[in-house]
Amino acid sequence: MRLSARGYHRVLRVARTLADLDGCDRIGRLHLAEALSYRALADDQRRAA
Known part of the structure; x- marks a missing residue:
């Protein structure tokens, strides 16, 4: 999914x-x-908008 470091941590926060x-x-x-x-x-x- 080509996650940046910030995106990776956001996903982990939601998963937590x-x-x-x-x-x-x-x-x-x-x-x-x-x-x-x-x-x-x-x-x-976001792409649809």
């Missing part, structure tokens, strides 16, 4: 939040996948 909401101590693959999907969705919306 998702893991917290699930009550997990660690970030799992599903949390990362969901965080990346939100980023991809935002990118698609």
